[in-house]
Amino acid sequence: MNILKVDWIGALFALAALAAIPLVFGSSYIIGVMTVALCYGMWAASWDFMSGLTGRENFGHSLFIGAGAYTAGFLNVNFGANPWWSLLAAPVVAVLFSLLMGFPTLRLRGPYFALAMLSASAVMQNLTIIFSGYTGGQDGLNGLFPILDSTLAYYYLTLGLLAASAVVLKLVANSSWGLVLRAIRGDEATCQAAGINVNFYKIVSLVISAAIAGLGGALYAHYQLQVGPDLFTVVLSINIIIMVYVGGMGSIYGPIGGALLLNVLTETLRGLSEYRLWVYTLVLVIILFFLPQGAIAPLWRRIRFMFT
Amino acid sequence: MTALLQVKGLNKHFGGLYAVRDVSFDLQPGSITGILGPNGAGKTTMFNLLTGFIRADSGSALFDGHSLVGLAPHQIVNLGLARTFQLARPFSGMSVVENVEVACHAQRVRHFGMPRKRAHALLEQVGLGGQAEFEVDVLPYGDLRRLEIARALATKPKLLLLDEPFAGLGAGEVGPLADLIRTLHKSEGLTILLIEHKLREFMQLVHEIIAMDFGEIVAVGTPTKIVRHPRVIEAYLGTQDLALDMA
Numbered sequence: 188m189n190i191l192k193v194d195w196i197g198a199l200f201a202l203a204a205l206a207a208i209p210l211v212f213g214s215s216y217i218i219g220v221m222t223v224a225l226c227y228g229m230w231a232a233s234w235d236f237m238s239g240l241t242g243r244e245n246f247g248h249s250l251f252i253g254a255g256a257y258t259a260g261f262l263n264v265n266f267g268a269n270p271w272w273s274l275l276a277a278p279v280v281a282v283l284f285s286l287l288m289g290f291p292t293l294r295l296r297g298p299y300f301a302l303a304m305l306s307a308s309a310v311m312q313n314l315t316i317i318f319s320g321y322t323g324g325q326d327g328l329n330g331l332f333p334i335l336d337s338t339l340a341y342y343y344l345t346l347g348l349l350a351a352s353a354v355v356l357k358l359v360a361n362s363s364w365g366l367v368l369r370a371i372r373g374d375e376a377t378c379q380a381a382g383i384n385v386n387f388y389k390i391v392s393l394v395i396s397a398a399i400a401g402l403g404g405a406l407y408a409h410y411q412l413q414v415g416p417d418l419f420t421v422v423l424s425i426n427i428i429i430m431v432y433v434g435g436m437g438s439i440y441g442p443i444g445g446a447l448l449l450n451v452l453t454e455t456l457r458g459l460s461e462y463r464l465w466v467y468t469l470v471l472v473i474i475l476f477f478l479p480q481g482a483i484a485p486l487w488r489r490i491r492f493m494f495t
Numbered sequence: 496m497t498a499l500l501q502v503k504g505l506n507k508h509f510g511g512l513y514a515v516r517d518v519s520f521d522l523q524p525g526s527i528t529g530i531l532g533p534n535g536a537g538k539t540t541m542f543n544l545l546t547g548f549i550r551a552d553s554g555s556a557l558f559d560g561h562s563l564v565g566l567a568p569h570q571i572v573n574l575g576l577a578r579t580f581q582l583a584r585p586f587s588g589m590s591v592v593e594n595v596e597v598a599c600h601a602q603r604v605r606h607f608g609m610p611r612k613r614a615h616a617l618l619e620q621v622g623l624g625g626q627a628e629f630e631v632d633v634l635p636y637g638d639l640r641r642l643e644i645a646r647a648l649a650t651k652p653k654l655l656l657l658d659e660p661f662a663g664l665g666a667g668e669v670g671p672l673a674d675l676i677r678t679l680h681k682s683e684g685l686t687i688l689l690i691e692h693k694l695r696e697f698m699q700l701v702h703e704i705i706a707m708d709f710g711e712i713v714a715v716g717t718p719t720k721i722v723r724h725p726r727v728i729e730a731y732l733g734t735q736d737l738a739l740d741m742a
Contacts, residue, residue, distance in 0.1 A: 363600055363610060366589075370597040373586030376548065380580070382572035382601025382650045 224450035229403030242372035247304030255404025281401025327415030435484025444483030505554035583639035598649035
């Protein structure tokens with residue numbers, strides 16, 4: 188069997204397994220945990236598309252997540268808009284932020300982009316507190332409407348949008364566009380000498396990454412029915428990067444797996460109460476130390492190798 | 496015949512040091528021209544100025560009717576002026592054919608389509624057909640040089656700038672690479688400008704030499720004339736005996 192076929196079959200199996208989870212477990216608690224995990228999956232995959240492929244690390248992905256979530260919050264709470272509009276408006280606002288950040292910083296060499304993203308997300312977190320009259324400050328915006336009344340249906344909506352995002356990102360990553368992004372990761376100057384407009388590719392990739400992160404932010408907001416400044420934190424950005432590393436950078440599907448794995452792990456370890464952080468950290472250290480390429484993507488490559 | 500490249504009064508200084516000072520020259524279409532000069536003479540800086548990797552302080556460069564001043568590197572490549580680097584800089588982690596394929600997506604050549612097929616053909620042309628599917632990181636140095644040339648050729652250049660293509664090559668690799676450059680010059684109708692230190696092959700390859708020292712052009716002429724030019728001998732070759740030996 189050729190590689191592409193095995194990949195598609197693998198993806199369908201993964202999708203079927205995720206679709207079956209609520210049917211097997213059924214508790215609204217587990218459905219909730221998994222819905223949040225799917226949002227993290229969108230964030231990790233979108234981070235990987237830009238930063239994993241081009242090698243320009245983004246340390247402030249929460250900027251796009253928070254922008255998307257607060258857009259949903261404003262539209263819904265302040266303007267009483269139909270919550271479905273959030274799914275359209277959140278990516279648009281996140282894209283505006285990405286253009287604002289990408290144009291001045293992505294053309295610079297060195298860590299400017301990474302640091303500018305980090306700073307911008309921190310600034311936005313402070314702004315939400317400074318302008319508490321509009322944003323609700325530390326309490327955030329409360330009382331968002333659910334997009335769908337049933338948590339089960341909402342889980343499937345989130346799963347569908349994650350699957351669609353993943354397919355789009357993976358198809359683009361496998362196309363000539365992805366080839367150029369990997370070349371940018373290899374050597375930017377050589378890419379320019381090959382006649383490639385490197386800045387254009389980087390900015391468009393950031394725009395795509397931001398759109399999906401913003402969409403994930405809106406989905407998260409309409410699950411929690413609340414948005415707060417914690418969605419702009421550096422901690423959230425770093426957690427996403429850890430999920431990408433655990434999954435395997437540059438593969439798109441690996442980071443989604445990493446996000447699901449770490450979210451489920453966090454929840455399973457809740458029973459250990461105070462030892463939870465110990466175990467979680469230990470698992471992370473073991474994975475990052477012994478599997479520098481990540482856990483999910485290399486594992487899948489092995490499985491794929493057995494079938495081809 | 497109008498010149499393919501007209502450089503006038505090009506200047507670049509870093510702090511108080513002039514890397515390139517008032518450099519002017521013309522390149523005729525179809526010529527192979529060499530730039531000769533000791534280390535620090537400003538040869539690579541001039542390449543970087545012409546290809547947009549560094550901005551000139553003043554001066555003009557007219558290529559094929561287009562001013563190169565203020566253009567970004569990829570825009571210059573898409574006018575038909577391609578370069579190779581002194582130290583080969585492949586896209587590591589990618590296959591040899593993918594390395595060339597990237598350049599097939601340059602705006603200038605995108606309309607040709609079938610980038611993978613073109614990349615394979617280009618690898619055949621430079622003698623790397625058998626290594627197409629290898630990881631680029633396993634290629635020996637001499638092959639990386641050929642890969643650099645294939646990548647530059649993928650953008651269908653009119654003028655090709657080669658920065659020390661023979662540097663670091665074994666004795667047995669220099670001749671075949673010089674032959675490849677000659678073949679490409681004929682078959683592709685390329686105009687070539689190259690920087691080199693390996694004198695014997697260099698002298699046999701080029702039609703004309705521009706000799707530089709301390710950022711300035713000190714002499715221009717045919718290889719036989721240049722090696723007898725007193726300024727060149729003083730700046731680069733040291734003794735007259737050596738100069739005669741080279742000729």
